[in-house]
Amino acid sequence: MTAPHFDPDTVTRLIGDAVTAPSMHNAQPWKFVFHVDSGALALYGDPDRAMPRTDPDHRSLHLGCAAALFNLRVSAARIALPVRVQLLPDDAEPWLLATVTIDEAAGTDRELASLHDAVRRRHTSRYPFSEEPVPTALLDGLWAAARLEGCRLTVPDTWHIDTVLGLVRDAEHREEIDPLAREETTAWTSPAQNASGTRRDGIPAAAFGPKASGGPAPVRDFGWANPIPDRGWAVFEKRPQLALLSTDGDTRADWLRAGQAMERVLLRATADGLATSMTSHPLEWPELRWTARDPVAAMGHVQMVFRLGYGPAGPDTPRRPLTEVLDIRE
Template identity: 55%
Template sequence: MTTEPLEATVVTSLVRDATAAPSVHNSQPWRFRYLAARCAIRLFGDPERAMARSDPHRRALHLGCGAALFNLRVAAARAGREPDTVLLPDPADPWLLAEVRLDRPVRADDDLAVLHPAIHRRHTSRFPFTGEDIPAGVLDGLRAAARMEGARLRVPGAWHVQEVLHLLHDAESRESLDPEAREELRRWTGMPGSDSSGEGVPANAFGPRQHDVTAPVRDFAAGRTMAGRGSATFEKRPQLVLLGTSHDGPVDWLTAGQALERVLLQATLDGLVTSLTSQAMEWPELRWALRDPASSMGHVQMVIRLGYGPEGPKTPRRPVEDVLELA
């Protein structure tokens, strides 16, 4: 059964939901094109919004676009359309990352729509969490969410968490000594007027300064003084999970991005708050060391911090008309 083409207002709503996804430094490295004749939305990566120093292979860009793609699928299912998705549909155009056909009604067994309420509730929280243990059943549900999208979620043991924390702090030390990395970070964080620019991480989303250096939260201030920014003690035993894939190419990155967003949305529905920790992934030798040698996980794609605590503030998004083309 073929359904009618989508109205422009519906397409705009779908893309607005898609762009609520997280991306490195809130760079929002995506563009969308609606093809009315095919009743399809195409997702493109935007190389102008890539991080040349920290993401030279565009892995993080693909992860962010994969997260936006998952939100698009969720929004389409809620709108009653089955999101038939093809990754990298045109080998001649590597920036065309996915095409989502929306010309059929959603399947009765499609479970995506239930995640929709979490799309605009999910925000990164760089504040201290309570340290309360997460029930095993909740963690099992998050593992299942990752598997549904073709990725794996591993809950590391205590020794591995400490090793991950060491690697994260090693990455921050390396970044502090790298002028290009520092400049790239400053470009996208705490910019004057960033609350209204529609991009980047505004200063009010940095969270408090750390009393010590044990927290798995990136300090976006990077040595800058931020007026009115307080300090706090973070949890001593953070709950970290590792999201990974068997292989490490563009399809795997898009797969990981979709799995990441599915995990984050499910965690939000479960009452958890989350933050993403990517700095160790920006140094190849540190990224490789993140994996548990006893695990079959081939490539770690993201470190996720989970817990209970205050929700992070909403970060800005570019207007839909800046990222959507109606053809």
């Protein structure tokens, strides 16, 4: 009996959903290769889209690629396609991050399928959120989403929130005085106002959000890299609602699990009507990243900082055409 294989049309559909995932500076550092003969779909990291200064060990690159992998899993579940994922399948190919095959024994996950509607609605929002608290029931659902991917989601206490916000400001200052870090950020931001321009990656000006008035913003400000006239000002929430995604270890496999958990949390939040943003800013500096952790938490390696709340959804950001990210090989 012949084992079931992907077909090119299905692969194109899956990758179309996969590439809507978030990535550091919207670099979209992934490459998918579909091997028609074997029926295997491979996910590679793209070293040409790495950031040597601010992501020297490629941790964030792994997170972004894993978020795309999670979207692929959601897309497969939506059409009741059972898939099996193998992380880091070949030590001889370090940029081969995962392989995906059809495996009827794997079954399908209804919870994954229920997240499909959120895949293309999820956008990073760098706009102010209201002061309305996120209900405990929704936070519990996000905690459960992270646990399903083997990670931990922590809602920090007031003192810990103040610590993390202080680290964000410290990271901003470090970037301002580091010419290589400034160069990377400038390269991945664009003065174009929307995703309809010629550039198909990076962060367009429309996604910068307004400048903060009356105090620092709880989001990363990309506007200094490419100043935009008449960008506008706004007052952000006084007490942002943060959550920290952490893992027990800090290996490449941990990063890939964390990236899938990151996207699962984001899609669950979107499905629950929450607006979201993320910041990796303080996590890009090793001495700051260690301070971001909760000293009493069992999982001490912070992989992402989420901001959650009620507010406007962020705009679409550009995406590379599938011809650039998908290679079909006979």
